[in-house]
Amino acid sequence: MISIMRRLLTYKDVFNVGKSRTHYVLIAKIKKKMTMLSHPNLYLQDIGSSIPTSNKYSNIISMFYRYLSCLDKYCDVPVSGYHSLVDNQDIKSWQIQRETDRVAKQASSPSTATILDDAKIVYKFFEWLSKKGYKSCVNFQYTTWRPNFKDEQLLAHIKTRALKTLDGRGVRALDRENNQGKSYTLPTNHEMKSLILGYHDPVYAAMFKLSLGTAMRPMELCEFPYIGSGKNSHILPFESMQKQDGTVEYHMVGKGEKSRKIVINVLDLKALDDHYIQKCYGHRTGLYEKRFGKPCPPSILFLTSRGIPVTSKMISRRTVDARKRARDKDSSIRAAVRFYDARHWWPTIFLIKRFDKALLGQMSEVRDAAAMQVLKNQMGHTHLITTYNHYLDLARVVMLAHEGFVQELVSKPSETIEEYLESPKLL
Known part of the structure; x- marks a missing residue:
């Protein structure tokens, strides 16, 4: 197998x-x-897009x-010419091999859904090559690049190739295990607090809390300034900031170079100042200067530290490390809890605050153009209706499970994210 550096x-x-x-680049x-x-x-x-997207696509390709490089077909072919020989069967057999490797390891990941999604990215790459005039053997008129993982003979073939005992779990059992580990609801206060405590470096806890209060993506949080400029010139150290x-x-400019204006609770900025900026920022800027010479x-x-x-x-x-530490202390914390859940938390709680018990009624009762616009601005999503309906559904689940506890987030909120996490009311 060849070695490919990214x-x-x-x-x-x-x-x-x-x-x-x-x-x-590869x-x-x-x-x-x-x-x-x-x-x-x-x-x-x-394809441009964001660095995380480029990271994902380059890794899959x-x-x-x-x-x-492990196939006989490419034995005497220079790696620069692989693209010209790839056909539907190669993409299909790659997916089957990944399923086989997973069954052999009795692992729940990558799931069948992930394997198929990764293959779609490879398929799109060859579709792009075709549109740009680069030849390959991939046929774009048929779906023969995608194996039928519901076919009993194929599943039996995968299990046989994996060389497991007869009582070993197959593809379907492993997929069920993977699906059971997925989170379909927001993390509870206990899960979020445990994750925050699991971070060794307080900078990640501070960023998680800021995401809870703003719905910013991780890549957007990384761009948040100590002192802003231009339209953000009012972003200053907390003691110097106007707080009427x-x-x-x-x-901000977020994913896909789309600009938007979001709202931040000043009390969350104060918590950020108290627990990260005052305690860590000064020392860390000194380490930055020593490391980078400026x-x-x-x-x-x-x-970082x-x-x-x-x-x-x-x-x-x-976050993976913090979640592991949290789960080592409390096995009830779900393995599916992620940093990105903080982004989904804000719109869900906003809708609960705005509509309360009306969420459990007819959809027409919660069709609110103003609420849609708030979500559009804060989340930065283009497909407004799809985004709105998704968070309405999630808010309904939370309402049904937790009796409609409301947290103010947009208009002069009464609690910071930190105070909310310390409250006895669980989400």
Whole structure:
């Protein structure tokens, strides 16, 4: 199997003066020879989007290329020419091999749904190549690239190839186990508090709380400044900030380069100042200067204990560690609790606050253009109706389970996120 390295590349965009592009590139290493995988790299450049998306797509494509290198068909083919020989059967057999490996390990992940979704990304890559005039053997008129994992013969074949005993769990049993671990409701106060306590570095706890109060994505939190500029020039150290109202507006550019204006509770900014900025920020900016040879710019707020700016990948990794520590102490905490649940928490509680028991009535009773606009602004979603209906459903589940406890979030809230988490009322 060949080795494929992934590197994050940043360079000036020749088509947009003054702007730069950042995305992952794939580099194959065969013995001592390094080969840039030009066709995947052109695709990763073209799709743009966010760094997390580029990270995901590059990882999936590299997995597929490593699988191809193990097939006899590609034995004498240079890695730069793999794309021209790939056909539907290759994409299909890759999925079957991943299922086989999973059954052999008796693992619940990657689930069948994940395997199929990853294959769709590979399929889209070859579809892009075709549109750009690069030839391959993939047929885009049929769905023969997708195996039928409901077929009994195929399931039996996978189990046989996995070389497990007769009582070993098969694909369906492993998928059921995977689905049982998924969270269909918001995390409880206890789960969120346990996750926060599980972080060794307080910067991640501070970011989680800020996400709870704002619905910002991890990548957006990483861009939140110590001192803002332009439209955000009012974002200052808490003691210097004007606080006549109960909320502060924050202008940001989020996923897909879409700009939006969100609302932040000033008391949550005070909690951020009390528990992270005053205790950690000054020391960490000193470590930043030692490491990078220049003062930490005011546009950077969240730094690790080593003075390194926090990234969304760091948030993901540290959350996995924090959740493990929390579950080691309390096995009732669900394995599906994620950092991203904080983003879903805000709109759900907002709708509960706005509509209360009306959520349990007819849909027409909660069709509110003003509420839709608030969610659109705070969440930054394009498909307004779809987003609104999703959080209405989630809010109904919470209402039915927890008797409609309401938390003010938008208009002069009475409690900070921290105070809410300490309250005896459980979500």
